[in-house]
Amino acid sequence: MTNKNIFVLSIIGFCTLFIYSCNSTKNSGNPMAKLTTEKIEEDEISRKVKQLLSKMTLEEKIGQMNQYTGFFDPTGPTPKDGNNKTKYDHVASGQVGSMLNVRGVKEVRAMQKIAVEETRLGIPLVFAFDVIHGFKTISPIPLAEAASWDLEAIKQSARTAAIEASAAGLNWTFAPMVDVGRDARWGRVMEGAGEDPYLGSKVAVARVKGFQGDDLSANNTISACAKHFAGYGFSESGKDYNTVDVGLSTLYNTILPPFKACSDAGVSTFMNSFNELNGIPATGDAFLQREILKGEWGFEGFVISDWGSISEMIAHGHAADGKHASELAANAGSDMDMESHLYVNHLKELVESGKVDMKKIDDATGRILKVKFELGLFDDPYRYCNEAREKEEIYNKKHADAVLDIAKKSIVLLKNDNNTLPLSKNGKSIALIGPLADDKTSPLGNWRLAGEDETAVSVLEGLEKYSNNKLTHSKGVKFVEDKTFFHAHVNYNKDDKTGIEEAVKVAKNADVVIMVLGEHGMQSGEGRSRAHIDLPGVQQELLEAVYEANKNIVLVLMNGRPLALPWAAENVPAIVEAWHLGSQSGHAIAEVLYGDYNPSGKLPMSFPKTVGQVPIYYNYKNTGRPGPKKEVFWQHYTDVTNEPQYAFGHGLSYTTFKYSNLLITKNGGNNVSVSVNVTNSGKMDGEEVVQLYIRDQVASVTRPVKELKGFEKINLKAGESKTVKFTLSDQELGFYNNQRKFIVEPGMFDVMVGGNSVDLLIDGFEL
Numbered sequence: 001m002t003n004k005n006i007f008v009l010s011i012i013g014f015c016t017l018f019i020y021s022c023n024s025t026k027n028s029g030n031p032m033a034k035l036t037t038e039k040i041e042e043d044e045i046s047r048k049v050k051q052l053l054s055k056m057t058l059e060e061k062i063g064q065m066n067q068y069t070g071f072f073d074p075t076g077p078t079p080k081d082g083n084n085k086t087k088y089d090h091v092a093s094g095q096v097g098s099m100l101n102v103r104g105v106k107e108v109r110a111m112q113k114i115a116v117e118e119t120r121l122g123i124p125l126v127f128a129f130d131v132i133h134g135f136k137t138i139s140p141i142p143l144a145e146a147a148s149w150d151l152e153a154i155k156q157s158a159r160t161a162a163i164e165a166s167a168a169g170l171n172w173t174f175a176p177m178v179d180v181g182r183d184a185r186w187g188r189v190m191e192g193a194g195e196d197p198y199l200g201s202k203v204a205v206a207r208v209k210g211f212q213g214d215d216l217s218a219n220n221t222i223s224a225c226a227k228h229f230a231g232y233g234f235s236e237s238g239k240d241y242n243t244v245d246v247g248l249s250t251l252y253n254t255i256l257p258p259f260k261a262c263s264d265a266g267v268s269t270f271m272n273s274f275n276e277l278n279g280i281p282a283t284g285d286a287f288l289q290r291e292i293l294k295g296e297w298g299f300e301g302f303v304i305s306d307w308g309s310i311s312e313m314i315a316h317g318h319a320a321d322g323k324h325a326s327e328l329a330a331n332a333g334s335d336m337d338m339e340s341h342l343y344v345n346h347l348k349e350l351v352e353s354g355k356v357d358m359k360k361i362d363d364a365t366g367r368i369l370k371v372k373f374e375l376g377l378f379d380d381p382y383r384y385c386n387e388a389r390e391k392e393e394i395y396n397k398k399h400a401d402a403v404l405d406i407a408k409k410s411i412v413l414l415k416n417d418n419n420t421l422p423l424s425k426n427g428k429s430i431a432l433i434g435p436l437a438d439d440k441t442s443p444l445g446n447w448r449l450a451g452e453d454e455t456a457v458s459v460l461e462g463l464e465k466y467s468n469n470k471l472t473h474s475k476g477v478k479f480v481e482d483k484t485f486f487h488a489h490v491n492y493n494k495d496d497k498t499g500i501e502e503a504v505k506v507a508k509n510a511d512v513v514i515m516v517l518g519e520h521g522m523q524s525g526e527g528r529s530r531a532h533i534d535l536p537g538v539q540q541e542l543l544e545a546v547y548e549a550n551k552n553i554v555l556v557l558m559n560g561r562p563l564a565l566p567w568a569a570e571n572v573p574a575i576v577e578a579w580h581l582g583s584q585s586g587h588a589i590a591e592v593l594y595g596d597y598n599p600s601g602k603l604p605m606s607f608p609k610t611v612g613q614v615p616i617y618y619n620y621k622n623t624g625r626p627g628p629k630k631e632v633f634w635q636h637y638t639d640v641t642n643e644p645q646y647a648f649g650h651g652l653s654y655t656t657f658k659y660s661n662l663l664i665t666k667n668g669g670n671n672v673s674v675s676v677n678v679t680n681s682g683k684m685d686g687e688e689v690v691q692l693y694i695r696d697q698v699a700s701v702t703r704p705v706k707e708l709k710g711f712e713k714i715n716l717k718a719g720e721s722k723t724v725k726f727t728l729s730d731q732e733l734g735f736y737n738n739q740r741k742f743i744v745e746p747g748m749f750d751v752m753v754g755g756n757s758v759d760l761l762i763d764g765f766e767l
Contacts (some may be wrong), residue, residue, distance in 0.1 A: 131173035180258065185530055456582065458585070
């Protein structure tokens, strides 16, 4: 490091320490101390950013807007030629602001050393990685976690991931994905929180707080990234990267709320989206990025493109070439270019020609520097590089226990006829059948880049702990698997049925058959859209053959999206939705099957009867002919009913809950109190998610037939009752009109409370 760099960093560090110590003394005992200190720290960071910007050349500013993925081993020899040599020169000359997919303390330290010690100003890099649902210790996929409806557990899951990732030298994750998803064909529903903007907003905030903690400068927190801004989950026909075309009402009332919640929660960064929205690729959409995000919402962090999405505007037909794409993206508010390599090559010329205003470069660079200051990287560029901490914090028992907790809470009991579950722990013969029953990789799910194959606890291993029953295992059928993340498909075999006969024999001699079927972990996720969302391959044939031999079946589903399983729903007595639950999958599933944990999950997405119903969601709007009618002329199908197989919010328990005494009290103004009595009317302690929905009966812009506006997860002992209270205010009662104005209109409102979106107590009030 040059003497100049040492001097600059020393002055910055001294000023920070001096101001902190002064304010700590002055504000001790003051209830506003934290707020005052935060304001002073914010002002101090702004001053530092301006000071540093004044010293930077145009090339150095543009460099901060450039992100590369890992391109060489930073602990090895320096690249000598080719594209890697160019990238290395860019890092060493201050023309790179962030690195992606460089992980591990040794690697991060070596790369950071180049940026800090070889560049003119010594500006540190920020290191990013897709920590979507865990780092090494893998949590359930985000859609599964949303099924827990347990915000504290979801927050803790993200906290665990942040601790591990930061211990590996990382300080930025591209999560949470907060796209509302109504179409189960879209593979990326596994990354989100489902179909509802209210639940999605609450889950999004929990994850942001889990990743970022209370102090972003602590070495065990990481910057979060709200993605994909915006509309990605509404891709036409469920195909990834496809066109999105929605009106302002859907945009503001359904798509944007989780993003707005993230912005309000202080998320550090946003990522824009691959899709176009109303004819404009999101990466080049100034309406989204400058007018809404940085304008209306006052977002002060920075926006990064998705992988190559700036260059992809050429294929969209929106940009003529790379230079034009750079102009559009920079002017629209995309602050950092992920792997298009366009900003670093074209922005200087665009600024000098006047096509991109220098003020926009300063704004983008300043936003990036601000996050780096908040992360504490200027105080200590190597604060995340502690090998002892890396060894201690990654994949330890405490983290295994944490992901086991959220895994159990994420399981949804879809069906349990004749109290098939929980299983008896003694004297039973159990047949465990299915290609996923002994799988130790698939349960990790997709988007677990640092997770290692064969590290999940399988269902077989989980059940073997209950040794007082006789357990027999048969795969039944096999599947053809490609474990490579970047390959598009993992296909179950469609021809080899040789194992079915053996599975049938095993089933005939069992008291209970547990069948573990579904999708491989790599059959959902980015690029994994499916036109058919039934059981892949010959699994349905296996299921029906085993059913003929033994009808006492417990179907355990592993999947990353809602599946259409009408035959199973009609015939199989017990169905458990177990998603892809991560490292502790087998233990979580076994504890639920045997009743050591009473399932409490509720669906965050509706399960259709058939793919022809998709997209299907609970908060639809009535048409002018809502029906049902005896005649044919109303909104419906002629071959299947409108209702889903399993509705949003559905989830059974080993006990039962009774709702009574719904009471609505108007408190004056637009403030309404709602209370309901909930009683555990069964014989087992259990948790229930109490859900509150409303309907604005008449509005200037039509409203859905019901909208989730509150929920609380409660634990009740057998026979215990509790009064659950909610408050409705402007935030819950209002909506955005087509002039993008949030309004609350007078009129009649229905209030509905229950344990799912269908079975509800109903009352109302006039506002």
